[in-house]
Amino acid sequence: MARTKLQTPNFTLSKRADGYYVIRYTDPATGKTRDKATGTKDAKEAEEERARFAADYRKPKLAKNPTxxxxxxxxxxxxxxxxxxxxxxxxxxxxxxxxxxxxxxxxxxxxxxxxxxxxxxxxxxxxxxxxxxxxxxxxxxxxxxxxxxxxxxxxxxxEDKIDRVPTFRIELSAGEARDRWITKEEANRLMETSSPHIALFLLIALSTAKRREAILTLTWGNVALHPAGHETIDFGDDVGNKRRGKTPIAGNVRLIEALKAAKGVAKTPYVIEFRGKQVADVKTALRASCRRAGVEEITSHVLKHSAITWMVQAGIPYEQIGKFTNTSKDIIEKVYGHHSPAFVAEAVGALAF
Incomplete structure (x- = not known):
């Protein structure tokens, strides 16, 4: 039976019969055990050499002046x-x-x-x-x-692979700020003109303000529909700087009923499925739904943007929105604050003369 290849070399110290220490590790590429002499009989010095060797081994293998x-x-x-x-x-x-x-x-x-x-x-x-x-x-x-x-x-x-890090300016725009959002009436039209799996995707996105990837990778094991009044969706661990976390959905009757119906006919572990397979993307289907509903074409990011915009427009405190959506309070205020009724009223009041 072939030896299982390890993901890391797993460096350890081993003392030879002559009293010298060697660094023993498993080559992840071949699965073979290799030894590297430390040149010392002192345990402390051997451990220091092991630590240095392990650190150097894990460094990227690049020429000193790479392209x-x-x-x-x-x-x-x-x-x-x-x-x-x-x-x-x-x-x-x-x-x-x-x-x-x-x-x-x-x-x-x-x-x-x-x-x-x-x-x-x-x-x-x-x-x-x-x-x-x-x-x-x-x-x-x-x-x-x-x-x-x-x-x-x-x-x-x-990683000390180049002596000097080149510096440069990026004299370009990062793009216009995205302020596209849909109304609840447009959302309902999209739901009505979408296939069941896209309608469920839309409903989850607009009810939780979660990103496309978090929804498409969501499995039924992370959807708690019982007991009544404590329903939640756990979107899992954060990915990079993309926050996920657990979202309460208790009281959202429309979403809970839709999830129960979908779970009853599910053929895969994934909440969003189509023809017995996990859905990889919704870009094309969402574009078609927009066309049928007479809604200007949107991306899945607009759904998250719309959900947060609705909450801000309803006067929900920024901190509360932040906790619900796993988004920082500062981002909510900076990106969506202009939709706040209080902000609008204060701004209009200040300009009255």
């Missing part, structure tokens, strides 16, 4: 276990590697970045799901790519 492409690949390997969508992260680095990947990381200058912006501005992006929707690459997209490049460079500097 941008090599650095990006190494950073991707480092980040993949920490992010929800590794494919999305790889997608951000693809144009970086294509346009400036052959350059040495430390040779990046402001001119390099300016040239990159010009090249990317001339690129076009396509549509999804086989539907061709060619359009120029937006400034917000280029901004995101360059921020990812900066993150990779900073990481390389912290």
């Amino acid at each position: 941008v492409a090599e650095l990006c690949d190494a950073y991707l390997e480092y980040r993949k276990p920490q992010v929800k969508s590794a494919a999305s992260l790889e997608h951000s680095y693809s144009p970086i590697k294509r346009h400036i990947g052959a350059l040495y990381a430390q040779s990046i200058t402001q001119t390099t970045i300016t040239d990159y912006i010009k090249k990317r501005s001339g690129d076009v992006s396509g549509g999804a799901s086989g539907r061709l929707r060619i359009k120029p690459v937006s400034e917000a997209t280029i901004n995101k790519e360059l921020r990812q490049l900066r993150a990779a460079l900073n990481w390389a500097g912290s």
Whole structure:
């Protein structure tokens, strides 16, 4: 039977018959046990050497002066276990590697970045799901790519893989602030024109203000529909800086009944399923629902934005909204505060003359 490959080398100290210590570890690539001499019989010195060797072993294997492409690949390997969508992260680095990947990381200058912006501005992006929707690459997209490049460079500097971390300005807009939200009347029209699994997705999103990924990965084991009056949905652990947490739904009769009905016919562990399979994305289906309902096209993020906007418009305190949605009070006030009835009344009152 083949030996199971370990995820970490699992460094330990072992004393040889001659009294010298060796560092014993399992090569994660081969599963074989290897020894590294410490050159000492002193237990304390051997432990210090073990700690140094383990730290160096885990460092990224990169040339001292790596190219941008090599650095990006190494950073991707480092980040993949920490992010929800590794494919999305790889997608951000693809144009970086294509346009400036052959350059040495430390040779990046402001001119390099300016040239990159010009090249990317001339690129076009396509549509999804086989539907061709060619359009120029937006400034917000280029901004995101360059921020990812900066993150990779900073990481390389912290790992001592480059002597100097290049600094540069990103002279682009991060995109217009998103203030798109739908009314409750539009929400009901969307529900009526959507297939059952999309209607349930909409209902959960608008009732909990949770993100698309949290809803699509939600399983029935994390939905508590009993006892009555204590119903909750546990969206699991936070992913990166994306907060999830547990959301109470007691009293939301429409959502509770919809969940009970869906659970009764479920064929998979996932709450959002279609034809006996987990749903990977709702972008295309949501676009079709908008078209049928006569609602301006929205993304799933607009649903979260709408839910919080409704609560602010209803005069719910920012702190209470923050606790319910696992969003900081400061963000609620900064992004959604202008929807508050109190804010509007005070602003209008101040301008009266």
